[in-house]
Amino acid sequence: MTKQPKHKMLKAYIIEHIEDGSYPSQEAIPSENALCRQFNTSRVTVRKAIDALVMENYLYRLQGVGTFVQDKSLRLQQDTPNRIDIIFHDNNFLFSEFNSNIIQGAEKILQQSGLTLATYYAMNQVNNQYDKIQNAINEGAKGIILCGCLEDERETMLKAFTNAPIPIVCIDRYFESLPFDAVIGRDYEAGYEAGQIFAQKGYQHIGYYYPYAIESSVSKGRVEGLIAALKNHQIQIIEPCLIRHTKSTKHHMYDYHQISKDIQHYLQRHQDLDAVLTFNDITALLFYKEASRLDIRIPLDLALISFGDFYIDAIFEVGLTSFNQHPYKMGEEAAKIIINRLINPSNQTRKVIRIDYDLIKRNSCG
Template sequence: MDIQPKYKTLKNYIKQRITSGVYKPKEAIPSENEFCRLFNTSRVTVRKAIDELVIENYIYRVQGVGTFVQENSLRGKQEESNRVDLIFHDNNLLFSEFNSSIILGAEKILKQGGLTLATYYSMNDTKTQYDKINNSIKDGAKGIILCGCLEDEETTRLKEFIDSPIPIICIDRYFESLPFDAVIGEDFDAGYEAGDIFIKNGYRNIGYYYPYSIESSVTRGRVNGLIQAMKDNNIEVNKNLIVRSTETKKENVYDYNVISKNIREYLMKNQDLQAVLTFNDITALLFYKEAARLGLKIPQDIALISFGDFYIDSIFEVGLTSFNQHADKIGREAAKILINRLINKDKVSRKVKKVNYELIRRKSCSW
């Protein structure tokens, strides 16, 4: 006679109490520790039983809260898609490091909720991005995490999806006027911190450089924080040094020859520039290149602070001071919000979660 594995015994016990109504829909089941004591077994055994019940849609997890009983109509329906689609607007070589961290963070949380993650890239094409959103909805995805949207608030097509039958969570960039949940960075605080550091190091002619044509919520926060730090310290804001957008055409967004040319012109026109906060590490590295062409040294002639903390930052002769944006946490928080949306479908209040950045200090800013 075969002896049933202990996790199967526990699994059947939980399932029986669900189907008999002892554990009611949307109510929490006992904790893993309680099951360990009740069955005198290990957490590994308990977790295996619970994992299988999550996959079979008898229960679902809420990160940091507990495990809950699934609604009657959803139980046992493994054939239904448990897929969440993560749609990036690009997979640029250096951005891939940022994207990968988001994926790892989101996957960790979604797995705990019995969900899988599929990743798509629209390669900086707006039409492709919205085609992928429509496909996700038609193909039965449980929800969408949308990273990046290169449009302005007035013209974005994202407003077409306000009544989407599945939750859409915006990350990194978002639109204040649209009701989508979002996970964003503390961009204003980071911009302010960078400005405060520049000022404490004696710089007065301080700039900001954004290389693209459409100002996003991200750059708006950063430049506004920088300007506020200057005002609070009675430093005059030179508008010629603050570049909030350029004439870069959309098809040239990642043409670094075009961006380099624009940066070179900026440096030649603003020879009084002492310090600059750049939108991202790619932009900062192009500043390194163009400054060298003009005989300028970092940080002796121009101090640099940026955003990304990519792997390449530390291998330059003068390492790049940059904000680590904790992309893995952005992914985790987006997954948590999405799971809560799936559980609390009638909840209408918008959730906007902000993630703190961490400044990684290297020598591009006189340290």
């Protein structure tokens, strides 16, 4: 018979002592140090057992005081599943690789704490997104991971959830004025790195292209990093080439036929462009298509760097240079934040995790 891991043995021991009354309701259990000595084990092992029991409502913590046995009547009230809801703004198949990696990373961490993950899509409808947030709260979900929110920070209805009874963690978006925890990439640093590469290759007419109506924190960081690199290399900043948002409506946010037309007009207006940093690989793919129609050769006439490192990169005749954003890691970190919030709800310090990107160099940037 396989021997149980030590933290599971300790967990079973504590449950047994709760059930038989050795550890009475509302009384403190032995300290972590005392349990370490008793079981001849590390604090990591003891904490893992206690964290699991806090999640299952057998125990609760009072910061700076100790860990206590939850009253049986309160413990038995916990009949809702240990569910975390992950809500994506869009389920477009072109984003499926990015989204599925976030899901896999989050599931890995949540399962270790006995939590399940339920996935929902808002179908690019803002009202749907907020309905799903409210449903998660009403249905007793333990927390929410919110992936993407294409709204202006000053107008977003997320403000209505700043005092939500469950933790909300944003992925790939950051709201400066809102208190939500977030897992984001180092977008400024990536934009700067792209600008450095363009400058070192001698490009002088450099653009940035963001295809959507609302400029996000992600896009803002990238274009500001690009501008900083160009300034450091004394390259002229050509503002009309830096497309921070388009006139597309929210309803047509992912209308790729319209985005293609916009890119075609962009290329026609700026025929002296040497290089463009595009918001994501999907946008880069549309640049490939429209550049080909205009007899613009990539990278001979126009260099491209993008974000995502998606599977669609295999479609490109010239390999696309693209930043891998590590969505799996984003999912892991978001799940860790949720778990820590559930274990230590009194900790009000905002948590913002920034993930390093890796540039996968191929031929599209020359």
